[in-house]
Amino acid sequence: MKIITISREFGSGGRELGKRLADRLGFDYYDSEIISAVAKNSGLDPHYVTSRLEDHGWQNFPVTFRGTLGSSAYMQASKVQLLIEQKKVIEEIAALGKDCVIVGRNADVLLQTYNPFRIFVCAETEAKLRRCRERASGREAFSDKELLRRMKEIDRARAKTREFLSGSEWGDRNAYHLTVNTSDWAIKALVPAVADFASAWFER
């Protein structure tokens, strides 16, 4: 079984690359479907699961006053539960034994034993901004400043989740087989090269 995992910076086009790669190679493709499956398993609202898993408030801020300590461990607990649920779903996907591309969700860490082909997708800030603007056009238009802030926040949250799961660093070049900088590319044009690289890797 061949598994390709894609980690990516927000706005770098990693998801599109993953989707097109899966189409070209004839692999199954997973990203947000995972969240729906998690929600189904835990009987929760998918919107809620998304917001929980993507929220950035990792640590609670407890209050102490004169030795009285209050902290709301509950929310943290619910998020940890969701992450555990997510791990199970990803392992089930792998257990299906079919070739697949999984975008995000730290699948490369969770599926280590399957030795997946690990890709990291990055881009220069300007290119990422451009991509975000194109994608958002018509719908909600963020200002560049807001976009930059969101970009930073989301990447930080991704790094934090990875650190939490494994203690390893997000985007550490030693942890990936291939790092792709999409700055000067249309994703579509990039796909054949990446697909060839991946195929060659699987055939070693």
Place this chain on the structure above:
Amino acid sequence: MSIQLSDHFTYKKLLKFTLPSIAMMIFTSIYGVVDGFFVSNFAGDIPFKAVNLIMPFLMIFGTVGFIFGTGGTAIVANTLGEGDREKANRYFSLFVYVVFVLGIFFAAVGMIFLRPIAVMLGAEGAILENCVVYGRIVLCALPFLVLQFLFQSFFVAAEKPRMGLFVIVAAGVTNMVLDAVLVTALPQEYRLAGAAIATAASQFVGGFVPLVYFFRKNTSLFRLGKTRLDFRALVKACINGSSEFMSNVSMSIVGMLYNVQLLKYAGEDGIAAYGVMMYVSFIFAAVFIGYSIGTAPVISYHNGAGNHRELKGILKKSLILLTFGSVLMLVAAELLARPLALIFVSYSESLMEMTVYGFRIFAFSFLFMGFAIFGSGFFTALNDGLTSALISFLRSLVFQIGAVLLLPMIWEIEGVWISVVVADLMAVILSFIFMAVKRKKYHY
């Protein structure tokens, strides 16, 4: 060859990961300490004793905010999880209004019983009058204090943890700045009242700012609005929050009991000396609490995900880190006993002597405190609430009360100083017994 991920928590990574929560805990403990610093140095030893004597009683009422904070958050979060935002909002509003009304009620009750309780706790003469003045002013802000506790819990559920942090910092800064201004600038006889106003103002900020925030249109998940009285939800919140209630009330009861024993065996100076030790121990404990809070989700995750090896590694490394930290703190406390006492009670030779002597004994509790705190947190993280509650209940109530009642009979005042050490030592032994017993079950 396959790529090896550096995927384990090393000592360095563990420390880096827990640093934010440790720093946060230290910060939140510091502002109580600053309060004590100003009262003792600028208002004098009698107000300082009065504040320490009456504080445990005042804090009992704050508990109501904790109950509905933790208990209510659970209910609201579940409702949100089901996707019913409107109902979640209705519950949220209900808890806020109920807590506010209860706050007013308990403030009134507190005012009525303030003097008799202070007398019962052993206050007399000037200290009694100071207790009453301080207590009355601080109780005025009680409705906002309970709201502060409530909102701190809800900010996380509302996905605005940063707003929660902002409120704590604002409240803390209010307290420190007003302390610095009022306690130092007012004439001597009004300085205690100044300190009380500073504390009350900080509680007001902590409760009022979020109240306004949630009343107005905002970007969080909640907004205060119409609600319906729902007794079932209220009872459920109370049950959910009952362990918070227990731990807070027991902390207050233990505090009062210590004061009674201190008065009996060392007189009023004992209260002041113990107050200083408590301030220092808050900051030391904050490190361990921060560490436990920081590691809890990681432990929880690896337990739930069945990564036994990782769980084992984290536990082993944590215990080693705790050992180093505990020894370091003990050494620091022994070396710094005099300078630390000087910060608070440099004005009185006899108080200095008693504080330094007592602190040198009391400091041995730093050797055990960390393990006891981590032990309880560890089992919470493993989702073994019963074991965790048992450890913290036995530690904070049974061991402490037993020690402070029995040991002074043998060693008098030294018995009081050493009782925290003994209680924490017993809690550590208990934690290790549980860790050994549950080892098979959790595979660590």
